[in-house]
Amino acid sequence: MPPLAERLRPQTLSEYIGQKHLVGEGAVIQRMISQKRISSFILWGPPGVGKTTLANIIAKTLEVPFYTLSAVTSGVKDVREVIERARANTGLFSKGTPILFIDEIHRFSKSQQDSLLGAVEKGIITLIGATTENPSFEVIRPLLSRCQVYVLKSLGKEDLMELLDRALTQDKILKEKHIELKETGALLRLSGGDARKLLNILELVVEAASAKTQATDNQDSAEGNTAAGDIVITDDLVNESVLQNPLAYDKDGEMHYDVISAFIKSIRGSDPDAAVYYLARMIEAGEDPLFIARRLVISASEDIGLANPNALLLANACFDAVSKIGMPEGRIPLAETTVYLASSPKSNSSYLAIDSALAYVRQTGNLPVPLPIRNAPTSLMKELGYHDGYLYAHDYPDHFVQMQFLPDEAKDQRFWHPQPHTTSEARLLDRMLKCWGERYAEL
Numbered sequence: 001m002p003p004l005a006e007r008l009r010p011q012t013l014s015e016y017i018g019q020k021h022l023v024g025e026g027a028v029i030q031r032m033i034s035q036k037r038i039s040s041f042i043l044w045g046p047p048g049v050g051k052t053t054l055a056n057i058i059a060k061t062l063e064v065p066f067y068t069l070s071a072v073t074s075g076v077k078d079v080r081e082v083i084e085r086a087r088a089n090t091g092l093f094s095k096g097t098p099i100l101f102i103d104e105i106h107r108f109s110k111s112q113q114d115s116l117l118g119a120v121e122k123g124i125i126t127l128i129g130a131t132t133e134n135p136s137f138e139v140i141r142p143l144l145s146r147c148q149v150y151v152l153k154s155l156g157k158e159d160l161m162e163l164l165d166r167a168l169t170q171d172k173i174l175k176e177k178h179i180e181l182k183e184t185g186a187l188l189r190l191s192g193g194d195a196r197k198l199l200n201i202l203e204l205v206v207e208a209a210s211a212k213t214q215a216t217d218n219q220d221s222a223e224g225n226t227a228a229g230d231i232v233i234t235d236d237l238v239n240e241s242v243l244q245n246p247l248a249y250d251k252d253g254e255m256h257y258d259v260i261s262a263f264i265k266s267i268r269g270s271d272p273d274a275a276v277y278y279l280a281r282m283i284e285a286g287e288d289p290l291f292i293a294r295r296l297v298i299s300a301s302e303d304i305g306l307a308n309p310n311a312l313l314l315a316n317a318c319f320d321a322v323s324k325i326g327m328p329e330g331r332i333p334l335a336e337t338t339v340y341l342a343s344s345p346k347s348n349s350s351y352l353a354i355d356s357a358l359a360y361v362r363q364t365g366n367l368p369v370p371l372p373i374r375n376a377p378t379s380l381m382k383e384l385g386y387h388d389g390y391l392y393a394h395d396y397p398d399h400f401v402q403m404q405f406l407p408d409e410a411k412d413q414r415f416w417h418p419q420p421h422t423t424s425e426a427r428l429l430d431r432m433l434k435c436w437g438e439r440y441a442e443l
Helices: 028-035 051-062 076-089 110-122 141-145 157-170 185-191 195-215 235-242 254-268 272-284 289-307 310-325 331-343 349-364 379-383 423-440
Strands: 041-044 066-070 099-103 126-131 148-151 179-181 231-233
Touching: 028 051, 041 051, 051 066, 051 099, 051 126, 066 076, 076 099, 076 110, 110 126, 110 141, 157 179, 157 185, 157 195, 185 195, 185 235, 195 231, 195 235, 231 235, 254 272, 254 289, 254 331, 272 289, 272 331, 289 310, 289 331, 289 349, 289 423, 310 331
Parallel strands: 041 126, 041 148, 066 099, 099 126, 179 231
Antiparallel strands: none
8 A cells, every 4th residue: 555645645636735825816827737738846845845846747748749858866867768759759759848756856967967958958858857955056057057946935834734634534444434633733843844844744643543443443442531532732743753853954955054054154254153053953963073174264264364363273172072081971062163163253354255265266367476475496497587687574573574475466455354342353443554555554
């Protein structure tokens, strides 16, 4: 017998629950279906919100050839075979172009994605991709430019309640079991907006309750007001059946990036309480502690930087400590470093400086290095003036002497702009003013 989630999979758009912004009256996908003109698109959303189901409904409604590939198990050869089959079918079906649905398209390599470009461009196939990852990062730009991206949302409470009602009243197995939904809080919380997870949990709870009821069907119910064989679903029953409440955190999915993003932004925003909260979320969900430690090292450079150079030292020490002692003890240096970085003064001047310099380099290319600061390991280079006029800073008072280090075309460029709101960078700015004078005077 197929699982409940498969038995309840919608077959028509009218049965489809959620995503009204895409499939509701007048919405973009609903219009495409009614006009029987589907363009290539990518469905981006968390697990269990109806990406695969929607693709199947579209194909059935339009009655066009429908091919499916999983990016986990398919390679370039499989893609080319499907495209050839679609090419052979083109023209045989007047109702539309064959649809190729690729689940987890974010797992396709660049070469696999490249193999789709020609067929999509020429209209041999209509591509529908499904992904839990941000397509901006996971799908190559040429393919992304040929597809619209539609965002699917986690199902809301009303959607989930409608799904529960459908399961209990329309599923031929459950509707025979006399199930009463007395409490739904635990079901909704544990599902996390995931329809498949909700139905899986419901099925698990019903099976557990059925087994328990069967074992005691000759006794009255514990409260004496429920007939033998009836199932009353409560939050306690759900928690007892599930045993462990799985956190809505997928180490390989979007939630992974959402939580680490919130963690870093909390550090950047100088909120140690929020930062420790998101740290706890990741630890409790089983996140790789070295992944967290690496992000702390990055944050120490990007967000604290020269405002508190000790931050990078502590972050590096944290990474080293966690790699040596592991978990659960590693949570302590992780928490120590998180609080320290979040409560430290902030400066991103170094981060902005390198990005500004990179942008200038990309724009101007390899400008000639001034001759005085070029290396001169051969006599020919010396004859050409390499190293001529170089002033050795340590030979001068305060170990500084003014000379031109930037190429001629870039000699007036400024990339590093100190942020003197912090004591540390204010001291650095003071020194730069003494060394270079007007070059830093505008600050």
